[in-house]
Amino acid sequence: MLSQGIWWSSIVLEVFLLARAASARLIFRYPVFYGYISFVLSQSILRSLVHRWYEQGYKRVYWTTEFLGLAMGCWIVFEVYRVALAAYPGTARMARKILVFLFVLAASKAAAALWSDPHLLVETTPLQVERALRTVQAISIAALVAVFVFYSIPFGRNLRGILLGYGLFVGERVICLTFVPPQGHHFWFYAASASYPVALSLWLFYMWSYQPSPVTKDSLQLEYDYQRIAAATRRRLQETSGYLRRVVRS
């Protein structure tokens, strides 16, 4: 009953969000985001039909669409990064490096785990794979948000809503997937399912009308000066470190 309620509320919210996007012409402004919402809506209907008419194939359809949805979610995050940092090449570079580092770290960890236990791939359930992938996604989003905050990147209402909604959804999902049992309907199963309607409600609030991201006017050409500043900063840091050593010794 509760599952049905969550399912229907998600469908209604998705339809409402898409209808509002079409009427406010937001759908052309954020095609990736609304593409994701349309995908999740169609996947919910597809899963329901498969569950009703072809139950033995449900598990395969469920996990295939779940991982496709996860990949599309990564595309949303990439789109937020691309749009928000278009005017900030320095921050974009920083964010890219951090994300590459995180993905290399995650891939190395997975490779090391597979190397130590060759049967891991067979023994791992799709739920565990999703949890691992969502964890990497959560860490990446957290790193991106930290970079945005540190460099004071201005966000428009819509972009902020997309990031907050998707980030909260991923965060809640990761926590719930940590506790959700492999079989049966437990509190955490419902909590994991309910995280999506929560995100949809947030999106509906933030995506009611179009509000562009603010454009900055401080487009100073600081390439040469950054090199100079960096050199000066390094020198000062070395001096400070020497000073620290002297203080510790004295």
Next chain:
Amino acid sequence: MIEFSSLIAGIALLLLLLTAAAKGWLASRPLGPEPAASEEDATEPCPAELVNRIFSREDWEFVRGLKAGGIERLFEQERKRVALVWVCQISAMVRKVMREHAQAARQSKNLRISTEINIFAQFLVLMAVCGILSAAIQLAGPLWLGGLAHFAQRLSQRVSKVQETIRAGALSSAREAGSA
């Protein structure tokens, strides 16, 4: 182990996003967050003589020589308050330097990640020193902390020199752009 790290990642993301939403960190702010009043005032650190005075024991010994308990207590309370204001001023100045640095660096195409990490680490050290100093003043009073205070003062002066370099760089760049 994986479950624990997942849980930590999820909670960290939720907390970060909720704090960002509550404090308006991701709001429309083309020139960065509005500085607090104390940050606006924090243009340069207090003169070294004043800091020496705050943490010096000379005044304390003079007041003790008066043999008046009430004045002693009042002196301690006032000195503690002044010392805490000074620590707040230093930490506000450090935050201001970081904000200005971030605003200059975010536009730069050849930003170096290692340098940024170094600067951020320096910022964390300074903020930690200020935090420790503040806690120590609360616990022990300023009169016992002369050495640590001087250390923080020297560090902050070095940071303000970096700030001047950043300002000079931005100004010369703006002039070059204007003349081009």
